Amino acid sequence: MMLKIDNLNVHYGAIHALQGISFELEKGEIVALIGANGAGKSTTLNTISGILRPREGSVLFQGQPIHEMPPQEIVRKGIVHVPEGRKIFPRMTVWENLEMGAYTQSDRATINRDIESAFERFSRLKERRNQVSGTLSGGEQQMLAIARGLMAHPTLLLLDEPSMGLSPILVEQIFDIIQDINEQGTSILLVEQNAQMALAIADRAYVLETGKIVMQGSGDELLENPSVIEAYLGGH
Amino acid sequence: MKTATRNGFQTGITFGVIVVTMFLIGFTVIGAALVAKIFGTSVSSGSIPPLPFFVIFISLVGLWNGATAARRPLTGADEFKPALVAGLLAGLVTGIFSAVVALVFGMLAANKIDVRTYLVAISPESIKMYLFGQDAVTGSLLSLVLLTVSSVAGSALAVTLRTNAKVRGFFQKAAESYTNAIHSERAIKLRNNPSARYAFLALVAAALIILPRTWGGYWNYVLGTVGIYIILGLGLNIITGWAGQLVIGYVAFFAVGAYTFALLTAPAPHHLMWNFWLALILGVLAAGISGLLIGLPILNLRGDYLAIVTLGAAEIVRILLKSDLMTPYTAGPRGIRDIGGPTLFGRSFTSDVDFMYLIIIAVLVVSFLAYRLQNSRTGKAWVAVNQDETVARATGINAYTSKLLALALSAAIAGLAGALFASRNQFTGPDDHQLMVAINVICLVIVGGIGNIPGVFLGAFALKGLPEVLREIENYRMLVFGILLIVMMRLRPEGFLPAKRPALEKNTPPSGQEA
Ligand SMILES: Nc1ncnc2c1ncn2[C@@H]1O[C@H](COP(=O)(O)OP(=O)(O)O)[C@@H](O)[C@H]1O
Ligand SMILES: [Mg+2]
Numbered sequence: 001m002m003l004k005i006d007n008l009n010v011h012y013g014a015i016h017a018l019q020g021i022s023f024e025l026e027k028g029e030i031v032a033l034i035g036a037n038g039a040g041k042s043t044t045l046n047t048i049s050g051i052l053r054p055r056e057g058s059v060l061f062q063g064q065p066i067h068e069m070p071p072q073e074i075v076r077k078g079i080v081h082v083p084e085g086r087k088i089f090p091r092m093t094v095w096e097n098l099e100m101g102a103y104t105q106s107d108r109a110t111i112n113r114d115i116e117s118a119f120e121r122f123s124r125l126k127e128r129r130n131q132v133s134g135t136l137s138g139g140e141q142q143m144l145a146i147a148r149g150l151m152a153h154p155t156l157l158l159l160d161e162p163s164m165g166l167s168p169i170l171v172e173q174i175f176d177i178i179q180d181i182n183e184q185g186t187s188i189l190l191v192e193q194n195a196q197m198a199l200a201i202a203d204r205a206y207v208l209e210t211g212k213i214v215m216q217g218s219g220d221e222l223l224e225n226p227s228v229i230e231a232y233l234g235g236h
Numbered sequence: 237m238k239t240a241t242r243n244g245f246q247t248g249i250t251f252g253v254i255v256v257t258m259f260l261i262g263f264t265v266i267g268a269a270l271v272a273k274i275f276g277t278s279v280s281s282g283s284i285p286p287l288p289f290f291v292i293f294i295s296l297v298g299l300w301n302g303a304t305a306a307r308r309p310l311t312g313a314d315e316f317k318p319a320l321v322a323g324l325l326a327g328l329v330t331g332i333f334s335a336v337v338a339l340v341f342g343m344l345a346a347n348k349i350d351v352r353t354y355l356v357a358i359s360p361e362s363i364k365m366y367l368f369g370q371d372a373v374t375g376s377l378l379s380l381v382l383l384t385v386s387s388v389a390g391s392a393l394a395v396t397l398r399t400n401a402k403v404r405g406f407f408q409k410a411a412e413s414y415t416n417a418i419h420s421e422r423a424i425k426l427r428n429n430p431s432a433r434y435a436f437l438a439l440v441a442a443a444l445i446i447l448p449r450t451w452g453g454y455w456n457y458v459l460g461t462v463g464i465y466i467i468l469g470l471g472l473n474i475i476t477g478w479a480g481q482l483v484i485g486y487v488a489f490f491a492v493g494a495y496t497f498a499l500l501t502a503p504a505p506h507h508l509m510w511n512f513w514l515a516l517i518l519g520v521l522a523a524g525i526s527g528l529l530i531g532l533p534i535l536n537l538r539g540d541y542l543a544i545v546t547l548g549a550a551e552i553v554r555i556l557l558k559s560d561l562m563t564p565y566t567a568g569p570r571g572i573r574d575i576g577g578p579t580l581f582g583r584s585f586t587s588d589v590d591f592m593y594l595i596i597i598a599v600l601v602v603s604f605l606a607y608r609l610q611n612s613r614t615g616k617a618w619v620a621v622n623q624d625e626t627v628a629r630a631t632g633i634n635a636y637t638s639k640l641l642a643l644a645l646s647a648a649i650a651g652l653a654g655a656l657f658a659s660r661n662q663f664t665g666p667d668d669h670q671l672m673v674a675i676n677v678i679c680l681v682i683v684g685g686i687g688n689i690p691g692v693f694l695g696a697f698a699l700k701g702l703p704e705v706l707r708e709i710e711n712y713r714m715l716v717f718g719i720l721l722i723v724m725m726r727l728r729p730e731g732f733l734p735a736k737r738p739a740l741e742k743n744t745p746p747s748g749q750e751a
Binding site for chain 1: 613616619624626627628629630631632633634
């Protein structure tokens with residue numbers, strides 16, 4: 001078991017944002033976490049990556065508890081979080097952003113090689129390598145955020161709504177890239193509001209509602225589940 | 237049209253503040269005298285230059301006002317009209333500012349009330365000149381008319397020059413030939429040629445060695461102070477420019493360095509008389525540790541707590557140094573005398589030239605350190621934390637220790653500056669460590685271009701060198717700095733030398749929507 005979340009409880013002051021959620025992710029899987037706005041998806045990822053502390057419950061990564069570690073150590077364990085909202089360093093160039101992503105790496109040659117392979121995967125970034133990244137388009141910023149995450153050689157990638165606010169064509173591209181990253185051996189925990197696309201590429205998925213997991217199953221099962229269709233797939 | 241109105245209005249307010257301030261600090265007289273000088277008429281200091289020169293001076297200000305109001309974003313199909321509107325509005329607004337002040341002071345003067353008790357620079361004669369020799373009402377109306385007319389003229393002139401093909405062609409050509417010269421193969425070769433480089437460095441080194449010996453004690457004093465402010469600026473730039481944590485009471489660390497050094501080397505109050513270099517190192521360390529101690533409980537909080545806490549620390553330090561309580565330990569309000577100077581191989585080096593050399597070396601060392609830090613992993617981590625702390629942590633940066641290190645380094649550098657300052661002056665007291673020192677440093681970093689190393693040099697020369705040269709405005713430094721900052725923020729929000737050339741538009745959101 002790569003990731004095992006057990007009875008996780010997270011509070012923001014009086015708000016009980018995660019109310020005892022438990023789920024798992026096997027090595028090599030894409031697991032999707034879907035749910036409405038405010039369900040607690042981002043909170044879950046922030047807790048796994050160490051930005052938030054749970055009040056109760058545990059996060060085991062490769063058998064080791066990590067819920068009390070600071071984020072910088074969790075990154076070094078191999079979990080990389082690409083936060084919600086195309087978060088890049090807006091005043092750094094594309095190249096510098098990628099370099100920052102490799103902050104935990106120390107070998108210069110490897111870093112340069114990784115940047116080149118990022119440019120292979122994201123060819124639009126290559127042309128813009130010296131552009132200040134705050135001036136990139138939304139899609140390019142999202143690509144950069146993912147590329148930067150990959151620079152740290154994650155074994156588990158946490159993606160928070162990578163398709164948010166992108167045009168259908170770009171969404172398609174992003175999901176292709178996610179699948180490709182997964183095929184190259186990186187496990188992925190994918191948070192999405194775009195349930196259709198997420199379930200289509202996910203091995204398994206969990207549905208989160210107001211801080212609780214209410215449903216789970218394989219991606220295909222949930223795509224056909226009437227109540228999922230009703231609530232998240234536009235009710236056809 | 238909307239931009240035109242807004243531009244005109246905002247520029248008008250900025251220039252209104254400038255004109256009023258110039259009047260209040262007596263700069264209208266100096267300005268008119270400068271104009272007179274250009275026309276070959278010398279005016280003895282203290283007397284009032286002839287009226288025509290004042291008219292020219294105010295008209296120049298008006299022209300500038302109009303030209304500024306009609307600046308770039310007004311490009312469109314018919315540029316001329318919106319530009320004139322902007323110029324007219326700016327002129328009217330500035331004119332109203334000026335007229336109100338003219339009216340008030342004219343009335344006061346007419347009633348024989350001398351305002352010099354409060355505003356030393358405003359003599360009855362200078363008021364009379366500001367009113368063009370007329371009574372209060374006529375004079376202020378004239379002021380309004382002159383500023384409006386000249387501003388409209390300024391905007392018309394600016395647009396004409398800008399749209400005139402010939403003029404444009406000239407500037408384009410000039411710019412092209414300049415960039416061509418810089419990027420020409422010969423220039424690049426010259427720059428990459430190691431012996432040319434060494435020759436250039438040798439030239440600079442020779443200048444730095446010879447100049448302090450030749451230009452005399454006064455300049456060594458003035459430029460020594462500039463050097464110390466460069467060091468302070470480079471130090472503050474680390475925590476505020478790069479790591480993005482505003483430090484208001486930076487002078488607290490300067491004081492710790494200065495006092496540690498002074499107490500260790502002076503004959504009183506402790507008679508320790510330690511070696512200069514040892515005391516210098518301890519001064520730097522003490523300041524660095526004080527930075528660490530202040531940062532430890534604060535830097536893991538988000539928000540500008542550091543600004544407030546350092547502000548408090550600076551005041552506490554100053555009050556403690558002044559208090560009777562501390563007099564036996566720190567010599568109290570009278571300060572510490574006969575602070576030690578540098579020694580090397582048993583000889584002491586304490587002439588003004590020696591100190592100038594010492595400060596030059598310190599500036600070089602700190603600049604080198606700053607450059608190395610800027611390009612290091614640590615430096616990049618600071619910038620990352622500054623731009624987005626959450627993402628920075630997600631990429632594996634320990635934001636807390638990173639900021640802590642920045643603060644400790646900044647504080648240590650301030651300590652170095654403080655120790656050098658105390659040693660050169662052979663004296664330090666509580667008055668050397670007023671908040672004004674820190675404000676000066678913040679100003680010079682902002683004016684030069686926050687986060688930029690050459691900018692710190694520029695800012696230090698502009699803010700600490702120029703005022704020494706223009707002694708007249710000394711009493712109004714605060715006022716002038718305030719105005720300079722406001723004008724800077726409006727015209728060049730990132731400073732004269734911004735840290736990153738392809739700057740973002742002022743209002744572009746930094747990235748996608750927030751969570
Ligand atoms: N920083 C915060 N402070 C207080 N409440 C928060 C904070 N962040 C999220 N919440 C609350 O926690 C709940 C879960 O939020 P979040 O995890 O962001 O949801 P999702 O990512 O699924 O849209 C929501 O009710 C939200 O209002
Ligand atoms: Mg969210």
